[in-house]
Amino acid sequence: MEASDPGGKPPRSPRHRRSRPPGDVAARHGEPPPGPTRAEFWRSPLRGPWLTSVFGLILLVGITVLFVTGLLSYAAYNPGLGATNDTTPGKGLLGFYLFPWPTDPAWLYRFTQGVHVTLGVVLVPVLLAKLWSVIPKLFSWPPLRSLGHALDRLSLILLVGGALFEFVTGLLNVQLQYIFPGSFYTLHFYGAWVFIGAFVVHISFRVPVMVRALRSRRMRDELKTPAERTESEPADATGLVAPDPSPPTMSRRGALGMVGAGSLVLLVVTAGQSIGGPLREAALLAPRNRDPGSGPNGFQINKTASSVGIRARDISDRWRLTVRHDDREVVLSRGELMDLQQHAASLPIACVEGWSTGDQQWSGVRLAELAAMVGLRTDPPGVFVESVQRGGAFSSTALRDNQVRDPRSLLALRVNGAVLSVDHGYPARIIVPANPGVHNTKWVTRLTFGATS
Numbered sequence: 001m002e003a004s005d006p007g008g009k010p011p012r013s014p015r016h017r018r019s020r021p022p023g024d025v026a027a028r029h030g031e032p033p034p035g036p037t038r039a040e041f042w043r044s045p046l047r048g049p050w051l052t053s054v055f056g057l058i059l060l061v062g063i064t065v066l067f068v069t070g071l072l073s074y075a076a077y078n079p080g081l082g083a084t085n086d087t088t089p090g091k092g093l094l095g096f097y098l099f100p101w102p103t104d105p106a107w108l109y110r111f112t113q114g115v116h117v118t119l120g121v122v123l124v125p126v127l128l129a130k131l132w133s134v135i136p137k138l139f140s141w142p143p144l145r146s147l148g149h150a151l152d153r154l155s156l157i158l159l160v161g162g163a164l165f166e167f168v169t170g171l172l173n174v175q176l177q178y179i180f181p182g183s184f185y186t187l188h189f190y191g192a193w194v195f196i197g198a199f200v201v202h203i204s205f206r207v208p209v210m211v212r213a214l215r216s217r218r219m220r221d222e223l224k225t226p227a228e229r230t231e232s233e234p235a236d237a238t239g240l241v242a243p244d245p246s247p248p249t250m251s252r253r254g255a256l257g258m259v260g261a262g263s264l265v266l267l268v269v270t271a272g273q274s275i276g277g278p279l280r281e282a283a284l285l286a287p288r289n290r291d292p293g294s295g296p297n298g299f300q301i302n303k304t305a306s307s308v309g310i311r312a313r314d315i316s317d318r319w320r321l322t323v324r325h326d327d328r329e330v331v332l333s334r335g336e337l338m339d340l341q342q343h344a345a346s347l348p349i350a351c352v353e354g355w356s357t358g359d360q361q362w363s364g365v366r367l368a369e370l371a372a373m374v375g376l377r378t379d380p381p382g383v384f385v386e387s388v389q390r391g392g393a394f395s396s397t398a399l400r401d402n403q404v405r406d407p408r409s410l411l412a413l414r415v416n417g418a419v420l421s422v423d424h425g426y427p428a429r430i431i432v433p434a435n436p437g438v439h440n441t442k443w444v445t446r447l448t449f450g451a452t453s
């Protein structure tokens with residue numbers, strides 16, 4: 001391996017020089033202009049293939065988990081059922097993997113989505129550190145050396161752009177400041193596929209380099225090396241090592257520690273919104289979880305009745321539930337529903353935004369028994385659920401047959417021993433095990449069995 005000479009520029013190997021054809025692009029472009037396109041501009045002694053590879057390995061594992069849990073989240077949305085659940089246009093091809101989302105275990109979506117959102121937040125410092133570590137490559141000169149180089153840079157644009165896009169849309173969605181034009185699901189879902197394509201290409205080219213770089217130093221030694229004994233990694237073909245490094249102000253141990261501490265803080269202020277318990281108090285970043293109110297109905301509320309325009313008269317004594325199948329129709333008041341056999345189910349609410357509640361004690365009428373009232377005594381089909389809410393993406397939903405058939409799937413009338421509060425969906429709401437929160441429709445007024453819209 002070449003050592004940096006005191007002049008700062010690594011000497012070019014004769015082989016390298018000879019291999020350049022006459023009229024070569026670099027020669028035509030001449031010396032890079034002063035500034036970040038020159039290798040000497042970048043002076044951190046920490047940049048190098050080993051450090052980049054450590055961050056890269058964490059992202060490789062983490063992003064794989066994000067991708068899988070993201071696909072699961074999309075499957076849980078029942079997007080194949082009908083336009084009500086998902087309006088992503090032309091998703092058919094990318095939805096090849098979709099499967100009927102199970103109702104067991106009841107905490108399934110709470111787990112997969114909690115992991116997705118928490119991990120996404122926790123990986124932010126690692127992503128930023130990784131981008132910092134490779135930033136000189138963004139300015140590499142000449143910008144386009146050959147067709148291969150152009151394709152490589154294009155894949156990097158998709159990779160970096162895709163990663164930033166996925167993280168930013170995801171974070172904005174969970175922090176309720178969603179500002180992108182168009183549906184979050186559509187953008188995040190397509191973005192994920194574009195990104196993962198570039199990611200796979202990138203990984204397949206870089207894994208050998210990464211493995212070599214990771215083997216080049218021992219983590220245990222790095223963790224013992226303080227700033228004053230920190231030296232640059234040896235220069236190599238990756239071009240990440242500064243040819244003229246400034247004296248270290250921080251060790252690689254310090255850099256890893258700083259990123260790790262950042263991730264740990266984010267973990268502490270995020271995870272509580274999904275895990276609950278004492279950690280919930282620490283969930284400072286969780287938009288909905290600091291003060292869910294008190295009493296039996298004191299658990300997180302997604303949207304309050306007034307925020308989605310539920311009027312008092314929509315849910316007054318005049319409210320009725322209509323249950324339909326083909327030409328059969330049954331209309332029930334809340335009192336009549338209370339007179340039917342009541343069943344209990346202990347189930348969480350788990351939102352796509354990552355927050356969830358512990359199990360709440362719901363009680364109400366089984367969806368399967370409501371199906372039986374309109375003649376569907378055995379193996380009831382799915383059901384289309386409508387609320388009194390006028391408009392809005394969450395005002396109706398389609399549930400699958402396996403969800404209707406689960407004995408814990410209820411049209412809930414009470415929770416934790418008290419009448420449902422207005423904000424939790426009074427007079428009646430859906431609660432289905434492992435169902436994403438968004439499909440647990442509140443203020444329900446009509447159930448049409450065998451329909452998806």
Ligand SMILES: Nc1nc2c(c(=O)[nH]1)N[C@H]1C(S)=C(S)[C@@H](COP(=O)(O)O)O[C@H]1N2
Nearest residue numbers: 300301302351387394424437438440441442
């Ligand atoms: N009609 C209606 N039902 C709805 C919603 C809504 O906006 N309108 N929000 C859904 C979402 S996104 C979630 S996470 C759950 C939250 O239920 P909770 O507010 O009782 O906790 O309600 C769901 N049911």
Ligand SMILES: [Mo]
Nearest residue numbers: 351352437438
């Ligand atoms: Mo939600």
